Amino acid sequence: MTRDGSKLSGSSATGAQVVVRIRDVKRIYHLGKVEVRALQGINLIVEKGEFLSIMGPSGCGKSTLMHIIGCLDRPSSGHISIDEVDVDELDDNRLADIRNRKVGFVFQTFNLLPKLNAIENVELPLIYAGAGFEERRKKASELLNVVGLNDRMYHRPSELSGGQSQRVAIARALANDPSLILADEPTGNLDSKSGEEIIHLFEELNNRGITLIIVTHDKDIAGHSKRIVRLKDGLVLSDEKIK
Amino acid sequence: MINLLDPFKIAFGSLLSNKLRSLLTTLGVIIGVAAVITLVSMGEGAKSYILGQIGSWGMGANSLVIQPGTGDATIPELTLTYDDAVVLRQKIRHLQYLMPEFVGRGRCIYGKKSYIPSYTMGASADYPLAYKQKAVEGRFFSEADDASRRRVVVIGKTIVNKLFGSYSPIGEKITINGIGFTVIGVLEEKGTLLTNDMDDIALIPGSLSETVLGTNKIWEIFITVEKDDQVAQAIDDIEKILTARHHRVDFHTHTQQGMIDIINNILNAMTGIVSAIAAISLLVGGIGIMNIMLVAVTERTREIGIRKSIGAKQRDIFLQFVFESVLITMSGALIGIIIGTLAAWLIMHFLKMEAVIAWGAAYSACLVAFLVGTFFGVYPAVRASRLDPVEALRYEA
Numbered sequence: 001m002t003r004d005g006s007k008l009s010g011s012s013a014t015g016a017q018v019v020v021r022i023r024d025v026k027r028i029y030h031l032g033k034v035e036v037r038a039l040q041g042i043n044l045i046v047e048k049g050e051f052l053s054i055m056g057p058s059g060c061g062k063s064t065l066m067h068i069i070g071c072l073d074r075p076s077s078g079h080i081s082i083d084e085v086d087v088d089e090l091d092d093n094r095l096a097d098i099r100n101r102k103v104g105f106v107f108q109t110f111n112l113l114p115k116l117n118a119i120e121n122v123e124l125p126l127i128y129a130g131a132g133f134e135e136r137r138k139k140a141s142e143l144l145n146v147v148g149l150n151d152r153m154y155h156r157p158s159e160l161s162g163g164q165s166q167r168v169a170i171a172r173a174l175a176n177d178p179s180l181i182l183a184d185e186p187t188g189n190l191d192s193k194s195g196e197e198i199i200h201l202f203e204e205l206n207n208r209g210i211t212l213i214i215v216t217h218d219k220d221i222a223g224h225s226k227r228i229v230r231l232k233d234g235l236v237l238s239d240e241k242i243k
Numbered sequence: 244m245i246n247l248l249d250p251f252k253i254a255f256g257s258l259l260s261n262k263l264r265s266l267l268t269t270l271g272v273i274i275g276v277a278a279v280i281t282l283v284s285m286g287e288g289a290k291s292y293i294l295g296q297i298g299s300w301g302m303g304a305n306s307l308v309i310q311p312g313t314g315d316a317t318i319p320e321l322t323l324t325y326d327d328a329v330v331l332r333q334k335i336r337h338l339q340y341l342m343p344e345f346v347g348r349g350r351c352i353y354g355k356k357s358y359i360p361s362y363t364m365g366a367s368a369d370y371p372l373a374y375k376q377k378a379v380e381g382r383f384f385s386e387a388d389d390a391s392r393r394r395v396v397v398i399g400k401t402i403v404n405k406l407f408g409s410y411s412p413i414g415e416k417i418t419i420n421g422i423g424f425t426v427i428g429v430l431e432e433k434g435t436l437l438t439n440d441m442d443d444i445a446l447i448p449g450s451l452s453e454t455v456l457g458t459n460k461i462w463e464i465f466i467t468v469e470k471d472d473q474v475a476q477a478i479d480d481i482e483k484i485l486t487a488r489h490h491r492v493d494f495h496t497h498t499q500q501g502m503i504d505i506i507n508n509i510l511n512a513m514t515g516i517v518s519a520i521a522a523i524s525l526l527v528g529g530i531g532i533m534n535i536m537l538v539a540v541t542e543r544t545r546e547i548g549i550r551k552s553i554g555a556k557q558r559d560i561f562l563q564f565v566f567e568s569v570l571i572t573m574s575g576a577l578i579g580i581i582i583g584t585l586a587a588w589l590i591m592h593f594l595k596m597e598a599v600i601a602w603g604a605a606y607s608a609c610l611v612a613f614l615v616g617t618f619f620g621v622y623p624a625v626r627a628s629r630l631d632p633v634e635a636l637r638y639e640a
Contacts, residue, residue, distance in 0.1 A: 070552070093556050093557065096554055096555065096556040096557070100554020105552050111545075111548075111549045111552070111636070112549075115256065124550070124553055128553065128555050128556070175553075
């Protein structure tokens with residue numbers, strides 16, 4: 001118990017289970033000779049069941065923060081834990097495991113594999129988790145049901161609308177029952193109606209107890225969440241509960 | 244436990260979705276393997292044809308030949324005689340057949356027709372069994388005929404045509420070098436071996452050679468023993484018997500195994516050369532595959548990023564790309580084997596020989612393709628597996 005933050009392990013001040021704990025995280029890139037200080041000391045705690053929006057102008061570090069929470073990237077300094085596991089200390093393979101089992105990604109551009117149909121896309125995380133064929137088919141079709149796409153299971157992404165594609169991506173994110181869903185501008189490529197539907201789907205998932213973090217610059221989208229964290233120049237500018 | 248089936252399926256799927264490119268990529272492997280399989284199949288076919296020809300003349304591994312002279316003179320002194328053959332027949336252990344060849348010239352006259360066959364030969368009653376050529380009409384002469392010097396002759400189809408036309412010659416009287424003979428049999432047709440008409444032959448009892456052909460000297464004695472492994476013992480017997488009779492070594496022996504060894508050596512050398520060419524072709528093919536795999540890794544950077552973001556480990560990505568490269572080369576090898584076998588079959592069909600499927604070469608082609616695919620697939624796969632997920636996700640194709 002020598003490290004900062006670890007003395008708080010177990011629960012937050014409110015007693016709820018902590019899903020993400022970020023302590024003084026900095027991230028510095030080198031683009032050629034230019035040093036980019038994307039994150040300059042972020043502190044953040046996300047509890048189970050939260051619906052959090054991360055907002056801020058472009059270049060404020062929201063994508064970098066999301067990559068770090070999603071274990072795609074490591075902080076240059078500081079500490080981060082997911083479900084109380086200190087992920088900044090893990091090797092690449094263990095990080096891949098965390099991404100596979102603890103985190104579900106939803107991207108602005110959906111990022112489905114174009115040559116696989118909807119159900120095969122949803123099965124992918126289950127394949128990497130080592131699930132057998134029967135098990136993952138069953139799980140994937142259940143999830144496509146949850147997102148309302150039971151009639152589109154064998155369609156390829158090119159045969160799906162943007163909203164449908166994003167639903168497939170959400171089903172994929174849910175495949176291994178992750179501790180949190182990370183969504184990066186999930187409605188950015190959708191018309192307003194489809195965007196609205198996706199947000200309602202997120203609300204529904206949150207009502208079932210799923211922890212959600214959405215990165216967005218859209219105030220209306222953020223308005224559906226329960227807590228808004230604003231970033232500026234790689235620092236937390238404000239952190240307010242709105243519901 | 245590592246699940247290998249899923250990366251295999253993923254690799255297979257991505258190959259199928261890019262059929263034309265996969266095919267072009269593996270063309271080098273297809274051509275290399277097809278060339279080897281064609282040539283080896285043809286070589287094996289030719290070998291089995293030649294061995295079959297030898298076998299059809301009775302010359303299996305249980306046979307040997309005694310020839311006069313020490314084997315280094317072009318025109319040997321004819322040192323073997325009818326009496327030698329008689330003694331050898333009595334004394335060689337496990338003897339099966341013994342067939343001395345007294346070759347001479349014999350003018351055959353029937354009525355007003357006269358003909359000199361290519362071969363007029365003194366033989367033993369073992370001829371039909373030793374040379375696997377029986378009498379199809381009438382009969383061959385017996386040991387008793389030979390011992391009692393009966394003037395009977397068995398003739399080949401060519402002589403029948405020259406002297407008798409379409410009539411049956413059995414029982415007809417002819418003269419050979421002025422001595423009267425009765426035709427008692429017609430030999431089964433053998434056709435042509437190299438350029439020799441094997442049906443242009445008249446066979447008389449060996450005991451009459453001296454009288455009819457003016458010689459009791461033997462060109463060669465063909466011998467078979469009961470079992471292949473008794474050949475060495477027979478050679479031993481022959482050397483003792485003949486050396487004792489002649490008081491010097493004025494003869495030599497050949498075994499058919501020696502000849503088979505020579506044919507095998509030639510074919511093995513050919514296979515070696517073909518394999519070397521194939522190795523170069525596979526090397527070039529392998530480099531082509533590595534090249535395409537490197538392009539594929541770049542092209543599919545985003546896919547790799549997506550896979551990593553949902554939990555693919557380095558090992559998963561590595562296996563996916565290595566399997567792709569192995570699959571592509573193995574498919575190439577299989578296609579090459581099929582094309583090569585068909586090509587060999589076609590060519591041999593036109594040469595009126597039978598192609599032998601070169602299973603050994605096919606197995607080695609698969610093994611080598613596997614190794615080439617693995618070797619040239621590793622570097623691109625390592626590159627793919629080490630991509631940074633954030634960078635990979637940002638990549639715009």
